[in-house]
Amino acid sequence: xxxxxxxxxxxxxxxxxxxxxxxxxxxxxxxxxxxxxxxxxxxxxxxxxxxxxxxxxxxxxxxxxxxxxxxxxxxxxxxxxxxxxxxxxxxxxxxxxxxxxxxxxxxxxxxxxxxxxxxxxxxxxxxxxxxxxxxxxxxxxxxxxxxxxxxxxxxxxxxxxxxxxxxxxxxxxxxxxxxxxxxxxxxxxxxxxxxxxxxxxxxxxxxxxxxxxxxxxxxx
Amino acid sequence: xxxxxxxxxxxxxxxxxxxxxxxxxxxxxxxxxxxxxxxxxxxxxxxxxxxxxxxxxxxxxxxxxxxxxxxxxxxxxxxxxxxxxxxxxxxxxxxxxxxxxxxxxxxxxxxxxxxxxxxxxxxxxxxxxxxxxxxxxxxxxxxxxxxxxxxxxxxxxxxxxxxxxxxxxxxxxxxxxxxxxxxxxxxxxxxxxxxxxxxxxxxxxxxxxxxxxxxxxxxx
DNA sequence: GATGAATGTTCGCTCCTAGTTAACACCAGC
DNA sequence: GCTGGTGTTAACTAGGAGCGAACATTCATC
Numbered sequence: 001x002x003x004x005x006x007x008x009x010x011x012x013x014x015x016x017x018x019x020x021x022x023x024x025x026x027x028x029x030x031x032x033x034x035x036x037x038x039x040x041x042x043x044x045x046x047x048x049x050x051x052x053x054x055x056x057x058x059x060x061x062x063x064x065x066x067x068x069x070x071x072x073x074x075x076x077x078x079x080x081x082x083x084x085x086x087x088x089x090x091x092x093x094x095x096x097x098x099x100x101x102x103x104x105x106x107x108x109x110x111x112x113x114x115x116x117x118x119x120x121x122x123x124x125x126x127x128x129x130x131x132x133x134x135x136x137x138x139x140x141x142x143x144x145x146x147x148x149x150x151x152x153x154x155x156x157x158x159x160x161x162x163x164x165x166x167x168x169x170x171x172x173x174x175x176x177x178x179x180x181x182x183x184x185x186x187x188x189x190x191x192x193x194x195x196x197x198x199x200x201x202x203x204x205x206x207x208x209x210x211x212x213x214x215x216x217x218x219x220x
Numbered sequence: 221x222x223x224x225x226x227x228x229x230x231x232x233x234x235x236x237x238x239x240x241x242x243x244x245x246x247x248x249x250x251x252x253x254x255x256x257x258x259x260x261x262x263x264x265x266x267x268x269x270x271x272x273x274x275x276x277x278x279x280x281x282x283x284x285x286x287x288x289x290x291x292x293x294x295x296x297x298x299x300x301x302x303x304x305x306x307x308x309x310x311x312x313x314x315x316x317x318x319x320x321x322x323x324x325x326x327x328x329x330x331x332x333x334x335x336x337x338x339x340x341x342x343x344x345x346x347x348x349x350x351x352x353x354x355x356x357x358x359x360x361x362x363x364x365x366x367x368x369x370x371x372x373x374x375x376x377x378x379x380x381x382x383x384x385x386x387x388x389x390x391x392x393x394x395x396x397x398x399x400x401x402x403x404x405x406x407x408x409x410x411x412x413x414x415x416x417x418x419x420x421x422x423x424x425x426x427x428x429x430x431x432x433x434x435x436x437x438x439x440x
Numbered sequence: 441g442a443t444g445a446a447t448g449t450t451c452g453c454t455c456c457t458a459g460t461t462a463a464c465a466c467c468a469g470c
Numbered sequence: 471g472c473t474g475g476t477g478t479t480a481a482c483t484a485g486g487a488g489c490g491a492a493c494a495t496t497c498a499t500c
Contacts, residue, residue, distance in 0.1 A: 042448095
């Protein structure tokens with residue numbers, strides 16, 4: 001077990017290098033010796049929780065990320081071949097799609113109405129019913145993609161429900177941070193500011209249900 | 221520094237209590253002494269990262285949560301394995317579960333509240349929010365299982381949305397018959413009489429969302 | 441090509457502390 | 471009374487968190 005622990009060092013190193021900080025610089029800021037950082041990164045020693053926590057803070061990375069398997073988080077270049085049906089940058093999914101007149105809607109996977117967001121985020125509509133202010137959709141987050149590049153959180157009336165199909169998604173709701181992985185589900189009052197981010201190396205897919213929202217806002 | 225570290229113990233205790241596990245039970249599963257757990261929870265000692273990590277895993281909570289100040293997180297109590305939590309034969313999922321007071325609900329796959337129906341049909345709750353008349357769940361139909369043995373159809377106020385994860389499900393809505401397979405989704409006005417049946421050889425799993433229903437009826 | 445100032449690494453060493461084994465006090469049920 | 475559950479504390483120990491010093495390496499610059 002716990003190869004998450006075993007690879008913690010290399011993961012730290014990987015992230016540190018990406019951040020462009022030198023080992024000695026880290027050591028200075030964490031107020032520990034450079035040699036110790038080296039030992040940690042090479043798996044020859046393990047930090048205390050306090051040290052690990054400061055380390056994560058310094059790299060401005062949620063601690064959970066450090067336990068994830070490393071991998072080259074390479075973001076898909078904006079290959080928007082295949083004609084995107086629609087391109088919006090909505091504050092949030094209230095009236096992403098128009099409501100339909102049909103009382104029954106059945107949609108097969110290759111036939112979904114698609115919205116492509118700027119940031120590597122897509123929504124695919126899963127049903128088109130007569131209900132307004134309801135969105136039932138599959139959401140996709142490419143590696144590194146996030147709800148809002150600026151780091152702003154969004155909030156809106158209503159409730160939001162999600163189920164993770166594949167990959168990992170870091171969900172921030174208020175000051176709560178959750179890691180969503182396959183099979184995990186959640187629901188929350190979406191008037192609480194929230195944002196999502198794919199911190200993992202693979203794409204994230206999830207089933208999302210948003211309803212009862214009439215207006216959307218963003219908050220720094 | 222970082223009162224996040226200082227409060228780590230109490231945070232752990234808080235979450236453990238919510239999960240309904242005893243300190244000794246945790247100790248057994250983590251393979252450490254009960255006294256040590258106590259010391260950790262009371263801030264008299266600090267765990268190693270490995271211990272902390274296993275602790276978080278056991279509580280099925282992302283590590284980051286442990287560093288946050290306490291808040292209203294809803295964690296589904298350890299579903300006492302095998303013993304089915306509840307056994308009902310509801311006409312339909314309106315108030316299958318009580319609403320929760322928590323504003324945020326996160327449930328991990330092994331920890332869901334389960335309702336077993338007579339007919340090889342189970343519902344697993346995916347989120348427990350404050351909303352009433354809302355059910356977000358994973359539904360399971362064993363091969364041959366059906367909504368209603370008698371062949372009756374059901375209808376109720378509101379709308380119903382579904383996404384097929386695995387297997388096949390025959391969906392009858394009014395006089396329309398659909399075959400749902402992986403990735404297929406649907407939504408419909410649930411005042412239209414409907415019923416489901418697993419006609420395939422494998423079990424069916426799907427994500428289901430039902431809301432806005434206040435009364436349920438059956439119709440031959 | 442020597443001097444310096446970065447980088448990261450290894451080897452011992454010290455001392456702190458993660459984790460132990462008691463024994464403790466409490467409460468519920470029989 | 472006992473037995474089996476809960477959580478807490480004290481005294482102890484072994485192992486490893488973290489250190490300092492010396493190491494090898496790249497670069498610039500003179």
